[in-house]
Amino acid sequence: MPPFQESGINTYVSHFRLLIDVSAGFGAAYAPSRTDLTITALETKLTAVRASIDAVAAKLPAYLIAESVRIEEFYKLKPLAVRIRATAINCNLPVAVVNQIKEIVRKIQGRRARPIIPLEGEGDVATTHYISVAQTSYDSQITHFRDLVAIVAGQTGYTPSATDIKVPALQAQLERFIEFNDDVLAASVPLKDARQKRNELLYEPGTGMIDTALAVKGYVKGTFGSRSAQYREVSHIPFRNKKINLLTD
Numbered sequence: 001m002p003p004f005q006e007s008g009i010n011t012y013v014s015h016f017r018l019l020i021d022v023s024a025g026f027g028a029a030y031a032p033s034r035t036d037l038t039i040t041a042l043e044t045k046l047t048a049v050r051a052s053i054d055a056v057a058a059k060l061p062a063y064l065i066a067e068s069v070r071i072e073e074f075y076k077l078k079p080l081a082v083r084i085r086a087t088a089i090n091c092n093l094p095v096a097v098v099n100q101i102k103e104i105v106r107k108i109q110g111r112r113a114r115p116i117i118p119l120e121g122e123g124d125v126a127t128t129h130y131i132s133v134a135q136t137s138y139d140s141q142i143t144h145f146r147d148l149v150a151i152v153a154g155q156t157g158y159t160p161s162a163t164d165i166k167v168p169a170l171q172a173q174l175e176r177f178i179e180f181n182d183d184v185l186a187a188s189v190p191l192k193d194a195r196q197k198r199n200e201l202l203y204e205p206g207t208g209m210i211d212t213a214l215a216v217k218g219y220v221k222g223t224f225g226s227r228s229a230q231y232r233e234v235s236h237i238p239f240r241n242k243k244i245n246l247l248t249d
Contacts, residue, residue, distance in 0.1 A: 009053065009202065012210065015237050016046055019213055022233050023220070029230075032219045036212060045201070049209050052198035059194045063187040070138065070180040077141055080165070080173070081108045084148060087160045097155060104148045108141060138181050142174070149174055203241050213239040 020042045023030050035041055085105045088098055149170045152158040160166055164173075202209050217234050224230040 009198075012202070012213075012239060013046070013049060013053070015239060016042075016049070016209055016213055019216055019234060019237050020046065022237075023216060026220075026230055029223075030220075032216075034215070034219070036207070037216055037219055042212070042216070045209055045212060049198070049201045052194070052201050055194045056191070056198050059187075059191040063184070063191045066180070066183040066187040070184050073176060073180045074138065074141065076173070077145060077177070078109055080170075081105045081145070081148060083162075083165055084152060084170070087162075087165055088152060088155075088158060091155075091157050091159055093155050093157050097151060100151055101148065104144050104151070108144045108148070138184075142177050142181060145174055145177060208241075210239045210241050213237075 020039060023042070024039050030039070032038060036045075082105060085098075085101050088101045093101075149167070152170070153167045158167070163169055200208065203211075205211060217231075217237070217239075220228075220234050221231045
């Protein structure tokens with residue numbers, strides 16, 4: 001049988017299924033003293049892992065839909081901010097106010113107010129640190145837009161002709177940004193919880209599916225020998241722990 005090259009959770013689950021079948025094929029010769037390595041225990045673990053994968057799959061669509069809606073809604077933000085800036089300038093708002101608006105719009109756009117500056121390191125060795133002032137996370141964007149709306153709302157001279165950049169419309173848009181951002185956060189919680197439980201079953205040191213599989217391979221090697229036909233059957237089935245991201249893995 002050729003070596004496996006694939007990686008990923010579903011592949012490892014398939015590998016674990018194969019490892020169980022191969023080990024069961026050894027018959028009575030496969031008799032580990034560790035109860036968690038018995039065929040019955042391995043089957044139970046596989047069932048639990050598959051159920052945890054199904055649980056993640058059930059939570060994922062709600063998160064993806066909420067994220068898609070948020071992305072679409074926030075596409076409006078930068079062009080809207082630019083129009084507010086242009087309108088503030090056209091309405092001849094005070095220079096100090098216009099400068100405030102320009103600074104907020106710059107933050108919304110994720111631009112630096114000035115070039116990045118190298119900072120001196122400690123001692124005689126200068127270490128260059130680059131400080132990015134781009135603040136483009138959704139929470140930051142909402143904060144910046146809230147500040148922008150508050151500024152123009154306080155200016156009686158801000159009198160746009162376009163309805164969608166009048167203050168009431170901007171306040172309503174702010175609430176939509178908050179609502180759609182909250183929807184994503186709400187959908188992310190059960191998804192993270194489901195992934196955390198799944199990842200514990202997969203990667204928990206000593207008890208996770210991956211370490212259990214490695215222990216089975218170690219038992220076969222120790223029982224039958226590193227050059228045995230039995231060990232050759234299991235040695236090529238790869239398992240490897242990995243670092244995970246609860247929202248992407």
